[in-house]
Amino acid sequence: MPSSINCSLCSAGLFQSGVGSSNCIMCFSGTYQTGQGMISVENCSLCEKGKYQTGTGLSNQSGCMSCSHGKYQTGIGIVASISCIDCGPGLYQTGVGMPSQLNCSFCMSGTFHTGVG
Numbered sequence: 001m002p003s004s005i006n007c008s009l010c011s012a013g014l015f016q017s018g019v020g021s022s023n024c025i026m027c028f029s030g031t032y033q034t035g036q037g038m039i040s041v042e043n044c045s046l047c048e049k050g051k052y053q054t055g056t057g058l059s060n061q062s063g064c065m066s067c068s069h070g071k072y073q074t075g076i077g078i079v080a081s082i083s084c085i086d087c088g089p090g091l092y093q094t095g096v097g098m099p100s101q102l103n104c105s106f107c108m109s110g111t112f113h114t115g116v117g
Contacts, residue, residue: 009037012059015044026057030077034060046077049099054079066097070116074100086116 010016010024015038017025027033027044030053035043047053047064050073055063067073067084070093075083087093087104092113095103107113 012036013057014038015040017041029054029056029079032058032061032063049074049076050097052078052081052083054081069094069096072098072101072103088116089114 012034013027013032014024015027015033016023017040025041027041030047031044032047032053033044038044045061047061051064051066052073053064058064065081067081070087071084072087072093073084085101087101090107090113091104092107093104098104
């Protein structure tokens with residue numbers, strides 16, 4: 001009598017597109033994936049604008065890190081904090097994870113800012 005062997009689903013953050021595989025593949029940097037049993041890298045979602053992610057195999061969006069205050073980032077699926085762009089001189093921004101330079105504000109009359117961010 002043959003024994004029954006069960007195949008396991010790939011965990012969140014992993015996928016496997018091949019048949020007869022013995023392991024799962026981690027979603028790449030800049031992406032995450034929340035479901036189980038995914039069959040394609042296309043099931044991995046890109047981190048949104050204003051965020052980046054350096055690791056692999058991320059299982060939820062909360063692992064996408066926000067660009068710090070004074071910075072913004074317009075791309076998706078970004079893999080390094082160096083891609084976060086400083087607001088320029090005369091501009092400031094106090095939030096985190098900002099997706100556009102439009103989130104940077106001009107200094108008010110009577111004030112100035114010589115640095116960036």
